[in-house]
Amino acid sequence: MRFNRSVFFAALLGAAGLRGEAAAVIEGRVTLPPAPLPALVPQRYEVVTTNGVAATNPPQAVVYLEGEFAAAANPPTVQLAQKGLAFVPALLAIQTGTRVEFTNEDDTFHNVFSFSPTKRFDLGRYRPMDRPVPSQVFDTAGLVTLRCEIHKHMRGLILVLNTPHFVMTDAAGNYRLEGLPPGRYLLKAWLDSKTTYWKSVEVVPGTTLHVDFP
Amino acid sequence: MAAIMLVVALLTVAGLSIAARSAVAGAERELHAEFRAALDALNTAREVRALHLAQRCRLLVENSRIHAALEDDALDLLYISARDELSDLMAATSAAGRGSPVRARFYRFLDARGSVILPPNDYDAGAVSRDQSSRLGLSHLPVEAQIGFIPQLREGADGGEIDEVVTTPIVSTESNRAIAALVVGLATEISTASPGRNGIRRGLWVEGHLDLAGVSAVTRSELAQAMTALFPVSAAPSTATTIEAGGRRFLLLGQPLNRGSLYPAAFEVFLYPLDASAAEQSRVRWEILGGGALFLLVGMVASHLIAVRLSRPVERLAIDSEANATERSRAEAALELTQAELERSARFSANASHQLKTPVAVLRAGLDELLARDDLPPAIREELVGLVGETTRFTGMIEELLLLSRMDAGRVRIEFLPVDLVHLVESCLDDFSVLPDPFELDIITRLPQSLEVAGEKRYLSHVLQNLVENARNYNRARGRIEIALRTEGAMAILSIGNTGRSIPRSHQAHLFDRFHRGAAAENLPGHGLGLNLARELVRLHRGELRLATSVEDWTEFQVSFPLAIENSSL
Numbered sequence: 001m002r003f004n005r006s007v008f009f010a011a012l013l014g015a016a017g018l019r020g021e022a023a024a025v026i027e028g029r030v031t032l033p034p035a036p037l038p039a040l041v042p043q044r045y046e047v048v049t050t051n052g053v054a055a056t057n058p059p060q061a062v063v064y065l066e067g068e069f070a071a072a073a074n075p076p077t078v079q080l081a082q083k084g085l086a087f088v089p090a091l092l093a094i095q096t097g098t099r100v101e102f103t104n105e106d107d108t109f110h111n112v113f114s115f116s117p118t119k120r121f122d123l124g125r126y127r128p129m130d131r132p133v134p135s136q137v138f139d140t141a142g143l144v145t146l147r148c149e150i151h152k153h154m155r156g157l158i159l160v161l162n163t164p165h166f167v168m169t170d171a172a173g174n175y176r177l178e179g180l181p182p183g184r185y186l187l188k189a190w191l192d193s194k195t196t197y198w199k200s201v202e203v204v205p206g207t208t209l210h211v212d213f214p
Numbered sequence: 215m216a217a218i219m220l221v222v223a224l225l226t227v228a229g230l231s232i233a234a235r236s237a238v239a240g241a242e243r244e245l246h247a248e249f250r251a252a253l254d255a256l257n258t259a260r261e262v263r264a265l266h267l268a269q270r271c272r273l274l275v276e277n278s279r280i281h282a283a284l285e286d287d288a289l290d291l292l293y294i295s296a297r298d299e300l301s302d303l304m305a306a307t308s309a310a311g312r313g314s315p316v317r318a319r320f321y322r323f324l325d326a327r328g329s330v331i332l333p334p335n336d337y338d339a340g341a342v343s344r345d346q347s348s349r350l351g352l353s354h355l356p357v358e359a360q361i362g363f364i365p366q367l368r369e370g371a372d373g374g375e376i377d378e379v380v381t382t383p384i385v386s387t388e389s390n391r392a393i394a395a396l397v398v399g400l401a402t403e404i405s406t407a408s409p410g411r412n413g414i415r416r417g418l419w420v421e422g423h424l425d426l427a428g429v430s431a432v433t434r435s436e437l438a439q440a441m442t443a444l445f446p447v448s449a450a451p452s453t454a455t456t457i458e459a460g461g462r463r464f465l466l467l468g469q470p471l472n473r474g475s476l477y478p479a480a481f482e483v484f485l486y487p488l489d490a491s492a493a494e495q496s497r498v499r500w501e502i503l504g505g506g507a508l509f510l511l512v513g514m515v516a517s518h519l520i521a522v523r524l525s526r527p528v529e530r531l532a533i534d535s536e537a538n539a540t541e542r543s544r545a546e547a548a549l550e551l552t553q554a555e556l557e558r559s560a561r562f563s564a565n566a567s568h569q570l571k572t573p574v575a576v577l578r579a580g581l582d583e584l585l586a587r588d589d590l591p592p593a594i595r596e597e598l599v600g601l602v603g604e605t606t607r608f609t610g611m612i613e614e615l616l617l618l619s620r621m622d623a624g625r626v627r628i629e630f631l632p633v634d635l636v637h638l639v640e641s642c643l644d645d646f647s648v649l650p651d652p653f654e655l656d657i658i659t660r661l662p663q664s665l666e667v668a669g670e671k672r673y674l675s676h677v678l679q680n681l682v683e684n685a686r687n688y689n690r691a692r693g694r695i696e697i698a699l700r701t702e703g704a705m706a707i708l709s710i711g712n713t714g715r716s717i718p719r720s721h722q723a724h725l726f727d728r729f730h731r732g733a734a735a736e737n738l739p740g741h742g743l744g745l746n747l748a749r750e751l752v753r754l755h756r757g758e759l760r761l762a763t764s765v766e767d768w769t770e771f772q773v774s775f776p777l778a779i780e781n782s783s784l
Contacts, residue, residue: 050388084575084579085572113278115287115288115295116286117288120291147282150278153387
């Protein structure tokens with residue numbers, strides 16, 4: 001359920017980047033590493049760091065088109081919840097300039113903070129009913145590790161991208177990027193904090209390109 | 215006659231000199247015993263202090279911000295994050311932290327290789343000389359906390375003070391490996407300025423450095439030289455040894471302070487100046503001999519009697535004061551231990567709350583998600599619903615345990631407010647009326663219009679719920695529950711009775727014990743904490759909960775609560 005929502009979310013964001021140009025599509029498959037543990041219960045995505053490498057478990061990738069894109073005219077506001085003592089979604093991809101609201105859906109205090117060089121902030125302790133919902137604008141591209149000062153096990157990731165064209169893969173690694181403007185770009189697939197694949201692509205209007213990673 | 219006198223005199227002199235010698239030997243034995251007693255009392259106090267500090271450090275190294283600074287590439291925020299967490303430990307020397315048994319002088323972090331990470335300033339993290347700082351590092355990060363003693367070397371100074379450090383590894387929650395360590399340095403409390411009774415001085419001996427207050431710098435350096443000559447750097451005598459320094463003789467005893475530590479071996483040393491005692495001994499010997507000669511002249515019998523009469527109360531006085539001092543230091547150590555235990559248990563219950571509840575919440579969430587699936591076979595669904603019920607029971611149990619432990623630590627205070635007990639009973643029954651009722655119970659209430667007692671609503675309602683739940687669970691098919699409320703003097707008396715099997719007499723005595731469950735309880739929900747908690751809560755309300763009766767097919771509990779003041783003053 002959570003997974004579906006995050007995919008929906010990402011799709012929604014992808015759709016927001018849709019322009020008037022002749023729509024081109026890139027689709028394909030990112031080969032994801034095997035999930036470390038077999039799922040006993042329907043697994044929710046969580047961020048796991050092993051030897052300094054942060055990734056989601058089960059694995060999930062973000063595919064995005066890198067190039068010269070104008071900053072978003074009306075930066076969107078998206079929500080990242082703290083629910084069941086976890087960040088939901090565990091991995092959130094956004095365009096630079098996006099405001100993220102950190103909603104608290106547990107019946108306890110949370111204290112989101114990040115020491116990541118990309119964006120440092122500390123929202124302090126707050127309850128579900130506190131208004132306005134504490135939020136942050138992410139201006140710099142890069143990876144942000146979210147933590148909760150109270151619940152030491154909680155981890156979340158925000159991947160801030162300089163592009164409106166990005167999408168999360170599904171659990172099998174399949175992705176589809178729609179409404180792409182023509183031109184030469186780098187197509188990248190972010191797998192974990194230390195692994196990003198890329199391939200140069202030429203987007204031709206009205207065509208569908210098939211790109212698999214790696 | 216003269217020959218007899220001579221013989222007697224010779225015998226007396228011989229006897230007296232033997233007595234003098236045995237007195238000297240006795241004094242030495244006493245000295246050793248005193249060493250031991252002092253050591254034992256000090257050891258207990260030190261253990262308490264070490265325990266307290268280790269616990270503090272363990273909590274500190276779990277801090278989220280410190281972990282974030284180390285794990286998220288934000289070393290510049292490391293000392294800033296630590297500042298707030300350690301400020302009370304550091305401020306202990308100022309007014310804010312007075313009373314804390316542990317006072318830090320400085321703190322530093324070690325990186326993954328065991329070298330010191332330099333702080334941005336010495337103001338928050340405490341000043342450490344360059345040499346001392348380099349001695350804080352370790353060849354590798356330890357698995358467990360390490361205790362070290364690091365001399366504060368100053369230019370040109372031979373002795374100087376020695377700091378005690380506790381180095382606790384910071385274990386990454388992500389890799390489960392030590393990624394850094396926290397070093398907390400404290401001024402040692404060992405080398406106290408004043409010598410103890412009988413001139414015993416305590417000091418520290420580490421790597422050829424001696425920290426010993428109350429002796430001149432010259433004596434100290436001579437002692438250090440003598441000790442270096444006598445013992446290897448990493449050792450000290452474990453039995454009392456005589457040592458000579460600067461023309462004076464001392465009795466020396468050492469005991470290891472950090473056995474097995476990665477830091478250099480350190481010893482607490484006890485020094486007892488023997489020249490003072492030698493003078494004392496010879497004085498005693500001459501007094502005894504001179505006195506003996508005098509007594510011989512005056513009359514042996516009389517002198518003997520006088521000596522006995524004089525010495526007995528003095529001896530008793532000496533023994534008494536000795537016993538008093540030992541008793542006092544023992545009591546002080548015990549008091550400190552109790553204080554630390556209390557703090558520890560209070561902290562434990564606060565921590566346990568999260569540690570215990572989180573996994574249950576996660577378990578519950580997982581089960582809920584599983585239940586939301588459409589493709590579950592009914593048998594598995596039923597099993598899952600049962601498991602969800604178990605998590606609820608588990609959460610309830612954790613909460614009751616926590617409440618009990620808070621009460622045990624004296625941390626639950628009742629805010630006495632008027633509470634309408636009738637209303638509370640009715641709402642409690644309301645809650646139960648929505649639950650399935652397999653026994654088809656008949657509930658009879660005899661309640662006044664309203665009756666206010668003094669207490670805190672949530673606790674009172676907890677007690678009620680527990681009693682009504684029991685009355686319901688231990689009932690029989692088509693049985694009944696009777697709830698009656700009346701006043702008796704300044705008390706409200708609530709009785710809750712139910713049909714069903716009675717409680718065997720042998721069980722009645724243990725009914726309110728923790729984790730006691732009735733014989734009929736095998737298939738019933740519950741965990742044997744309810745009645746114990748209920749009684750504790752009632753007692754906090756200055757009331758009483760008791761089993762009024764349990765005969766064939768009728769069990770009745772009675773609770774009394776003080777009436778609200780507004781009512782009783784009318």
